[in-house]
Amino acid sequence: MTGDPLAFHPHPAAWAAVAVLAVAVVGADRHFAPDPDRRLPRRRRWALAGAVVALVAATSWPLADLAAHWLLSALLVQRLLLTLAAAPLLLLALTPEALAGLTARRRVDAVFEWVTKPLVAVVVFSVVAVGTLVPHAVNAQATSAGWRAGADVLLLVAGLVLWGPVLRHIPGASRPGPVGVAVYLFVQSVLPTWPAVLYVFAAHPYYAVYAHQALGLNPLADQRLAGVLSKVGTLPVLWSVAWAALARAYKADRTGQDPDLLQWLDVERRLQRAERRQHRVRRRPLVAPRPGVWTHAPTVLPPGQRRHPEPPPPAEPPAAT
Numbered sequence: 243m244t245g246d247p248l249a250f251h252p253h254p255a256a257w258a259a260v261a262v263l264a265v266a267v268v269g270a271d272r273h274f275a276p277d278p279d280r281r282l283p284r285r286r287r288w289a290l291a292g293a294v295v296a297l298v299a300a301t302s303w304p305l306a307d308l309a310a311h312w313l314l315s316a317l318l319v320q321r322l323l324l325t326l327a328a329a330p331l332l333l334l335a336l337t338p339e340a341l342a343g344l345t346a347r348r349r350v351d352a353v354f355e356w357v358t359k360p361l362v363a364v365v366v367f368s369v370v371a372v373g374t375l376v377p378h379a380v381n382a383q384a385t386s387a388g389w390r391a392g393a394d395v396l397l398l399v400a401g402l403v404l405w406g407p408v409l410r411h412i413p414g415a416s417r418p419g420p421v422g423v424a425v426y427l428f429v430q431s432v433l434p435t436w437p438a439v440l441y442v443f444a445a446h447p448y449y450a451v452y453a454h455q456a457l458g459l460n461p462l463a464d465q466r467l468a469g470v471l472s473k474v475g476t477l478p479v480l481w482s483v484a485w486a487a488l489a490r491a492y493k494a495d496r497t498g499q500d501p502d503l504l505q506w507l508d509v510e511r512r513l514q515r516a517e518r519r520q521h522r523v524r525r526r527p528l529v530a531p532r533p534g535v536w537t538h539a540p541t542v543l544p545p546g547q548r549r550h551p552e553p554p555p556p557a558e559p560p561a562a563t
Contacts, residue, residue, distance in 0.1 A: 247308055247311075247456045247457055248304055248457075249313045250304075251307055252303070256298075258303075260298055264294050266288055267293075271340045277341055281489045283337075285334075289332075289334035292327070293331035295523060296323045297324075305323075306320065312452070313464050315468040321397055322377075323399070324401055325371075325397055325401035330401070330405045333405055333447075334409065336429055337411075338412070338505065342413040345406065354415075355416060356414045358406040358415040359416045360422065362390050364429055364430060366400065366434060367430060368433050371556070372436075372437060377449055380449050382391060384451040385451075387451070391420050391532075398427070413511050414507075414508060414512070419487070420488055431476050431481060437472075440469070442470060444462070446462065447462055447465050470549075511526075
């Protein structure tokens with residue numbers, strides 16, 4: 243590919259999408275808040291601002307242009323921003339009331355409960371992370387703006403799935419204990435990033451779209467740098483969160499406190515799920531036996547009564563006169 247890798251290109255569609263998402267987050271927080279007149283807490287405003295900055299940086303010039311046509315290392319940095327920065331910050335920007343309201347519908351809650359299970363979250367995130375790095379997927383996003391937008395949205399959603407079992411303010415999430423969170427994050431730091439090992443030790447470039455020199459990097463050096471960035475960007479973030487979870491649990495154990503107290507929104511969501519399951523059991527239709535098939539229904543006898551009562555004793559013959 244010819245041209246200047248750092249030539250400026252506006253991205254109005256990406257900017258508009260980020261603005262709509264930010265407005266939607268603020269609107270959800272206001273709509274589901276117990277007191278609509280109360281301002282959003284400062285830490286959630288900072289989280290929303292950080293998410294907007296991460297999204298704009300990942301989907302705009304120069305990183306988006308370099309990731310699309312020039313450097314595999316830029317593509318890896320873009321993915322790290324979407325999954326490890328924008329996704330958790332978006333979740334932190336939403337209040338528990340907003341998250342509970344957005345996932346309140348029965349079908350949405352069923353999917354939400356399923357994807358926040360640690361094992362399912364590992365599988366979903368690994369499939370998306372590895373699947374979007376196969377050569378056909380990378381070549382497709384390099385030649386089509388629609389494919390690029392779809393891949394960005396898919397990675398952002400996968401990032402939300404990644405952080406669902408970890409963040410404690412999400413009502414109804416299938417959160418493991420502190421040790422479980424540490425094990426979960428360790429697995430997420432290793433399993434989805436195994437292509438980085440191939441990048442570092444590869445003898446030739448894997449992607450035709452990046453088979454040219456850009457910004458002083460030849461294709462092979464760019465690919466090895468991408469592998470290093472993938473590991474260097476992932477391990478410190480996930481392992482730091484795992485260490486914080488264990489440290490919080492240790493501190494709570496020393497002070498005799500529960501590190502994962504249930505909030506009312508969690509209890510309410512669990513009660514709703516139990517009620518839905520009972521309702522499904524009540525509405526389950528009875529299956530009639532097929533014609534010609536002999537069935538047996540056991541008879542329930544009252545206490546003290548035998549199924550086969552003993553025959554009465556024979557009557558004594560009349561006495562002779």
